[in-house]
Amino acid sequence: MEIRKIRLNNVGRFTDLEVAFAPTEKHASKVTVFVGNNGAGKTTILKSLATSLSWLVGRIKTDNGSGSPIAEDIVNNSTSSSSIDIFVRSTGHPTEDKSEGFRWTLSRTRKGHPSKATSNLADVTKLADYFRLHIAIVDEKASVPIIAFYPVERSVLDIPLNIKKSGKPSDQLDGYDYSLSGRVDFSHFFEWFREREDSENEKGIPLSVMENLAKTVTPAQNHILSELTAVYLASRDPQLNAVRNAINAFMPDFNNLRVQRQPHLHMAVDKAGRTLNVNQLSQGEKTLMALIGDIARRLALMNPSLSNPLLGKGVVMIDEVDLHLHPQWQRRLIHQLTATFPHCQFILTTHSPLVISDTKDVLCYVLDDGELEERNGLYGLDANQVLLSVMDTDVRNSEVQARLDKLLELLQDKKLKAAKALFEELSADLPPGHIELTKAALLIRKLELRSA
Template sequence: MEIKKFKLTDVGRFTDLDIQLAPTAKHPSNVTVLVGNNGAGKTTLLKSLAISLSWLVARIRTEKGNGSHIAEEDVRNGASSASISIAVKDDSLANPNNPDADPEDALFQWTVTRSRQGRKTDAHSSLVDASRLADVYRDELTVIEKASLPLIAYYPVERSVLEIPLKIRTKHTFDQLDGYDNSLNRGVDFRRFFEWFREREDSENETGVSSTALSEISEKFGKDSDIWKTLSQLKASSRDRQLTAVRTAIAAFMPGFSNLRVKRKPRLHMAIDKGGATLNVSQLSQGEKSMMALVGDIARRLAMMNQSLENPLHGDGIVLIDEVDLHLHPKWQRSLIRQLSETFPNCQFVLTTHSPLVISDAKDVLCYVLDDGELQERDGLYGLDANQVLLSVMDTDVRNSEVQRRLNRLLERLQDGDLDEARKLFSELSLELSDGHLELAKAALLIRKLELRRA
C-alpha cells in the first residue's frame, strides 16, 4: 500500500496544495523528503497525512471506527472550513487474472473535512473509500487469520526515549492488530516497544536457551565445548522470528551494535553489545537510543503485522517521520535514507529534515522545498556536497556571513591585482581563523602566485 497523492485545502498556511509522493515515474525510490525553514509547514503536511490515515486504521480495527479530526486551530485564518484529501493505492488488490481490469480499482480516495464553529459550509467528509479499503483487509483477516496488514505509523518530533520500563505493569496481548496501537499518536515515547521486547524474549527463553545462560556456559566451558555448541544450536532453532527481525534491523542501522537483549543480573535491564563491550541501553547517547527505538519500533510493528512472511521486514506500509535527522551524528545522517530503503524495502517513507546530508546522499529521492505555503520540487541533489545543498536548497550560508564577506573581499582584491590590500586582509583574517582554514590556504597560494608574477 502506498500514498499516490494528497491535497490540502485551507489547512494551516496552505490554501490549495496538491502533492504527489514517491515512487513516481521520475523518482522510483520509495522516499519523499520535505525541507524548508522552521514554520514552513513540513509538520503540518505530516500531521495531515496522519489524520487521513487514522480513519483507515480505525476502520480496519472496527467497522465503524473513528479517526482523528482536523483541529479548529488548523483551519486557515479567514477560511470557513478545511479539508484533507488522500489517494491510496494497493496493487496487491488488483486482479492479476483480468488483463482488462481498471487500475483505478486499486485506488482508494477519501476526504476529511473540518468546518469552523459558527460558519456555514457545504464541505463534508467523504470516507466511503476508507471503509471500503478497510473492509478488504478485514475480509482477508477473516479468511486467513495471519494475513498481512500494512504498517501505518507516524513518528513526530516529540518522540523521545525517556525511560526503559522493563517491569510490565499492564498485561498486553501484542496481537496482530496491536501493531496499530499508538501508531499515529503524537508524543510516542517507545514504552510499548520495550515492554513488547521483554515479553517476547521471556517467551523465547521459555522454549529455548537464554542469552544469559549461554554466556555463562561460554565463560565456564568455552565456545569449543560440546555443551556450548549443542546449546547454541538449540537457541538458534528456538529464536523468536519477531525478535530476530528487530535485532536484524537495529544491527543494519547501527554498525557495531548487536545482540539486543534483556539481562537480569545484577538487576533487570536491557543490554546491547557495542564494539565488543556490553552496555546498559540507558548508557547510550540520546542519538543512539533514539535510533535504536525508532528502527526497533518500525521493525516490531512490521513483525507483528506480517507474521506469515518469511522476512517480516519485507512487509509493506507507510511511515511518516518528522525531523528524521533528530539527534543523529552526520555519519548516520548520510546513510539514513539508504538504510531505510534497504532494511524496509516495501515501506513508503515521507520524511522531513533540516540536514543537507540526508537529501544529498540518496539516489532517486523525491525532494520538495517548502517556502511560504508554496511547494517546489528539486532535482539533481544526489552527489552534491553539503555546502551546495545549504546554498541552493536551504538558502543558508555555508559559513559565518561576516567571515564570508571578508573572504569575498580578499578574493576580489587578488583578482584585481591589489597585492598590498590583499596582504592586509589576509593578515587580519589569519589572526582570527585557524591555521588549517581551507579558504585562507587557497588565498595564501594566490598571494604567492601574484608575488612571483610581480617579481
C-alpha cells in the same frame, strides 16, 4: 499499500496544495523528502497524512471506527472550512479501480460558520473492510500494512521494563496502537521487548546460560555446545529476531540487544564488543535504536506469516528524520531505511543536506512560503552545494564570506598592500590552515614575486 497523492485545502498555510509521493514515473524509490525553513509547512503535510490515515486505522481495528478530526486551529484563518483529500493504492485488493485507487475526503468547518464542506469516507470504509474481513474470514495470519507517524517530539526519556499484564494475548492489530497519535511512546517498545524475551527464555535456553556454557566448555565438549547452540537458535522468537536484525543492520557496531537481570534489571546491548546499559548510550543512539526497533516491532506484529517480517509493507512518516543523529548516520540514513524495510514507503522531513544527497531516485520537495518545488539531480552533490542550491543557506558565516570575497577582489585587482592588511586581519580571526586563506597566501606570494 502506498499513498499516491494528498491535497490540502485551507490547511495551515496552504490554500490549495497537491503533493504526489514516490514512487513516481521519475523516481523509482519509495522515499519522499521535504526540506524547508522552520514554519514552511513540512510538519503540516505529515500531520495531515496522519490525520487522514487515522480513519483507515480506526476502521481496520473496529467496524465503523473513527479517526482524528482536522484540528480547528489549523483551518486557515481567512476561511471557514478546510479539507484533506488522499489518494491511496493497495496492490492486490480485488475491487480496486486501477486508475482511481481509493480516495477519501476529510473536512472541518470552523465553529460558528456555515458548513461548506463535507467528508466522504466511503472508500476508506471499503479499504478497511478488506483488511479486517480478510483477517477474520480468509486468513487470520494475513498481513496488514504498517501505518506509523513519528513526530519530532520523539525521544527516549525512560526505559521501563516492568511488564503491565493486560490479561490478553498480543494481537496482530496491536501494531496500530499509538501509531498515528502524534505521541509515539517508545516505552511500549521496551515493555514489549521484555515480555517477548521472557517468553522466549521460558520456551528455550536463556542467552545467559549459553554465554556461561561458551566460557566453561572444554574442547572435548564442543559437540555438545554445537548441539545446544542449534537448539538455542531454533527457540529464538522470530519477532524479536526481526527487531535484533533491523537494529544491527542500521547500527552495525550494535548487537545482542537484551534484558539483563544482574546486578539489576536493565536493557543491555553490545557496542563494538563491549556490553553497555542502554541508558549509557547517547540520546541519538537511543532514539535511533528505539525508532528502528519500533518500526520492526510493528512489522513483526502485523506480518505473522512472513518468515522475515521486515519485508512487510506500509507507510512510515518521520518528522526531522535527522534528529539527534551524527552526520555519518545522516548520510546513510535513507539507504539504510530502504535496505532494512524494502517494501515500506517513507515520507520524511529533514534539515540536513546529507540526508538528501546520498541516495538515488529520492523525490525531494522544497517548501517555501506555502509553495512547493520539486528538486531533482541531488544525488552526489556535496553538502555545500545542497545548502546553497536547495536550502538557500550560506555555507559559512555571511560576514566572514563577505571579507573573503573582498580579499579575493583585492588580489584580482592587484592591490597588494590592502590585500595583505585584510589577510592579516582574517588570519587573526580564523583558525590556522583555513583553506581559503591558504589559497590567498599563495596568490599574495605570486604577486610579491612579480612585484620583485
